[in-house]
Amino acid sequence: MRYLEEINFLNNVEEKIPMNENRTKLNDNEIEKIKSEHKNIPDDYLDYLKEIGWGSFRQCQFMIFGAPLELDDLGVETDIDETGIIFFGDNFGGDLSGFNLKKSEKVIEWVHELDEICETEKTFKEYIRGMMGMGKNGEDLWKK
Numbered sequence: 001m002r003y004l005e006e007i008n009f010l011n012n013v014e015e016k017i018p019m020n021e022n023r024t025k026l027n028d029n030e031i032e033k034i035k036s037e038h039k040n041i042p043d044d045y046l047d048y049l050k051e052i053g054w055g056s057f058r059q060c061q062f063m064i065f066g067a068p069l070e071l072d073d074l075g076v077e078t079d080i081d082e083t084g085i086i087f088f089g090d091n092f093g094g095d096l097s098g099f100n101l102k103k104s105e106k107v108i109e110w111v112h113e114l115d116e117i118c119e120t121e122k123t124f125k126e127y128i129r130g131m132m133g134m135g136k137n138g139e140d141l142w143k144k
Contacts, residue, residue, distance in 0.1 A: 002047040005138055006129065010057060013133075013140050023053035024066065038068055038086060042105040045088060045124040056092075058142075062131040064089045068098070071110070078115050085110075085117070088124075089131075097127065 001007075026034075026049040034049075035041060054066040068086035071078055074096070084102030087110065091097070094112040099105065100119075107120045107127040120127055133142040 001051055002044060002125070003051040006132065006134065007052060009132065009134050009138060009140070010052070013143075014057065015059060023055035023057070023064075025053035026050055026066075030067075034067055038101060040101045040105070041068070041086075042099065042124050045099075048124065048128060058132060060092055061133070062089055062091055062097075062128075064128075071096075076110075076112075078110075080110075080115065080117055091131075097131075099124075 028050075031046050031050055034046065048064070052064075054064045056063045065088055068088055070086060071082055074087065076096075085098060085100050085108070087096040087098035089097045096110040096112075098108055098110070100108050100117070104119075105123065107122050107124055109118045109120060110116070111118055122130070133140060135141050
């Protein structure tokens with residue numbers, strides 16, 4: 001399992017409330033469908049969907065979608081070139097996280113206030129650990 005450390009982390013830091021316990025894991029057929037629709041999609045993202053699942057974490061700090069979406073799917077109008085861009089989640093504040101599959105496997109963010117795509121230079125796994133508040137050594141960065 002690629003995400004065992006992250007699963008254990010979430011089990012230790014999340015409150016035991018329905019919003020944290022309702023993540024839905026995708027099965028092999030669902031993963032294969034995503035792979036067939038989106039060439040070059042990162043394996044670490046697909047492994048996350050299979051092992052942890054889509055839904056929110058850390059009391060709605062971040063939401064992973066059930067499948068990749070384009071800006072049109074989300075009802076967003078923009079002037080940016082969306083070719084090859086898909087989104088896997090949002091921060092509940094209007095900003096989206098995704099990939100530019102024509103350029104790189106690194107995570108990008110669409111910042112709604114600026115209507116701009118920003119490159120994070122992080123892999124999905126690096127990025128999602130940061131969204132969880134998980135440090136390099138597995139520590140809770142948000143613990144007071």
